Amino acid sequence: MDNYLEPLQNAKRLLFKIPLAPLLGHRFQPTGFPSLGAATFQTGDGESLLVESAQSMANHLEMTVWDTAGKDVKEELVGLSHVRVTRNGDFLTDTILESHRLNSPYLLEGKDRSFFNTLKDALGVLETGPIDRQRLAEALLKYDVNSLLHGVFLAKKELAGGRLRVARTLSAFIEADNVRVAASGGVKNDHVNPSGDAKTGFGNVPFARDEYTASRITLYVNLDLAQIRGYGFGDAEERLLIVLSLYKLRALTDEGMRLRTACDLRVGSNDIRSTMPAGWALPALEELVPDLKSAIAQCKHRMTVTSVTFEDELKKGKSQDEADLDDNEDDTAK
Numbered sequence: 001m002d003n004y005l006e007p008l009q010n011a012k013r014l015l016f017k018i019p020l021a022p023l024l025g026h027r028f029q030p031t032g033f034p035s036l037g038a039a040t041f042q043t044g045d046g047e048s049l050l051v052e053s054a055q056s057m058a059n060h061l062e063m064t065v066w067d068t069a070g071k072d073v074k075e076e077l078v079g080l081s082h083v084r085v086t087r088n089g090d091f092l093t094d095t096i097l098e099s100h101r102l103n104s105p106y107l108l109e110g111k112d113r114s115f116f117n118t119l120k121d122a123l124g125v126l127e128t129g130p131i132d133r134q135r136l137a138e139a140l141l142k143y144d145v146n147s148l149l150h151g152v153f154l155a156k157k158e159l160a161g162g163r164l165r166v167a168r169t170l171s172a173f174i175e176a177d178n179v180r181v182a183a184s185g186g187v188k189n190d191h192v193n194p195s196g197d198a199k200t201g202f203g204n205v206p207f208a209r210d211e212y213t214a215s216r217i218t219l220y221v222n223l224d225l226a227q228i229r230g231y232g233f234g235d236a237e238e239r240l241l242i243v244l245s246l247y248k249l250r251a252l253t254d255e256g257m258r259l260r261t262a263c264d265l266r267v268g269s270n271d272i273r274s275t276m277p278a279g280w281a282l283p284a285l286e287e288l289v290p291d292l293k294s295a296i297a298q299c300k301h302r303m304t305v306t307s308v309t310f311e312d313e314l315k316k317g318k319s320q321d322e323a324d325l326d327d328n329e330d331d332t333a334k
Contacts, residue, residue, distance in 0.1 A: 002291050004283050005242060008225060015276040016221040018253065019268040020174065027182045027211040029262035031056060038210065043177065049212060051174040052259055058150045059099070060259070061170065064251035065146075065244075066096050076289050079296040080244075081145045081303035083107060083115065085310050092310060095144045101152045102144045106310045108156055115308045116156075119143065123159060131160055137231040140166065141302055148231065149245055169228055170245045172221045174265075176214035184209050211262060219257075219267075221249060237302070240295040247288045254285055 008014060022028050030038045030051045039050040052060075067074045071091045073082065083095045085106045098104035108116050122139040124132070140147045147166060154164040185208040196202025228241050253272060257265045272282040296303075 002239070002243070004281070004287070005239070007277055007280055008242070011277050012224075012226040013276055014221075014223040014225055014274055014280070016219070016249070016272065016274050016282070018219040018221065018272055020217040020219055020257070020265045021268060022217075023256070023258075023264040023266045026213045027262070028176075028214075028217070028265065029209075029211050029260050030176070031259070038212070040179065045177040045216075047179050049176045049179040049214065051176050051217060051263070054168070054171050054173045056259075057172040057174070058168065058170075060257065061172065061248045061252055062096055062146055062150060064248045064255070066094075076293055077296065079300045079303065081141065081143055081305065083144060083306045083308055085308050087310050096146060101147045101150065102140070103152055103154050103156075107308055108154075110308075110310045110312050112309055112311070115306065116158075118306075120159060123164065131163060134232040136164055136166070137233070138302075141231075141233070141237065141299075142304055143306060145240070145244070145303060148228075148241060149248075167224075167227070169224045169241070170222075170248065171224075172219060172249075174217065174219050174259075176212065176217045178215035179212045180214075182211045182213050184211065217265065219253075223249075236295070236298040240292075240299045243288060243292050243295050246283060247285070247292050250282055250285050250288055253282075 028051065030049050031053060033039055041048055041050070065073050065077050065080065071094075072078075072084075073080055073096070083102070085092045085094065085104075093104070093106055095101045095104060095107070098106070102108075102119070108119075119139065122135075122142065124135060137148065140152065144152075149168070149170045151168040152164075152166050154160075155162045185206065187207070188205040190196055190203050190205075193202050194204045198205050223242070223245050225242070228238055231237070231241075233241075250272075253267045254270075259265065270284075274280040274282070
């Protein structure tokens with residue numbers, strides 16, 4: 001076992017509280033929610049703010065293993081299991097990019113049922129009866145190892161009645177404390193026709209913007225080591241999941257967190273230490289990369305990269321006006 005993992009052998013959780021700050025200036029833009037806006041709440045420090053949700057942070061952590069230009073995992077991570085989807089011979093998407101990972105409609109809802117049937121056979125489950133969670137974990141390891149870290153909910157009724165789910169093993173979120181609104185705004189200028197019809201994109205259009213300042217911004221991270229052990233794997237697989245999680249966290253903090261145009265955050269120090277167990281130091285990428293390569297090589301025989309085709313018609317959903325009309329016509333749809 002890698003030396004830095006020895007202090008974690010008896011730990012149930014690995015917890016971090018990592019101080020962050022805006023890369024430039026004092027202001028930052030938090031995530032916004034429909035019909036809510038910024039998510040503020042009261043704590044002992046006054047008004048606090050959810051800067052980035054657990055769902056969004058899972059996406060950022062997943063992207064640390066992805067080569068956007070190459071449309072594949074990074075070179076040093078080749079061998080990790082994932083499912084690629086092609087359309088007309090071209091790359092379409094991947095489970096690493098999909099919000100629900102293996103529960104992607106591009107895998108489970110298409111006319112091509114080959115992967116769905118393969119997954120169903122691998123799970124070997126019925127619609128009723130107890131779920132074989134170890135068999136589920138083994139299937140996830142084989143086809144999409146990231147689902148073991150970031151969670152998955154296989155909602156198809158044909159798969160154990162839609163009861164197959166795994167909670168996040170690696171979760172994170174960002175909060176800010178003692179926040180205050182930094183109100184600003186601007187105008188979209190039309191130098192040709194300043195008084196044009198704004199509804200069609202013409203004319204000068206003023207706008208307001210609420211950003212925030214805070215006395216403290218913190219990235220909270222929780223790696224559930226007990227859940228990893230509960231999958232029932234051997235030492236090699238457990239090592240892979242732990243080192244991969246540490247790699248994701250270190251890559252995220254090293255590469256910076258540009259969450260939005262107006263929310264670019266930096267870590268206060270490269271010396272990142274856990275709060276539980278107290279004082280455990282997060283290894284540097286230079287140490288993690290070779291260990292992760294070794295862990296992947298040891299488990300490579302248990303993982304596969306699967307290719308799936310999706311040639312279905314990409315249908316458009318209903319517009320909001322159409323959806324509202326349907327709700328008005330049929331109260332049972334509410």
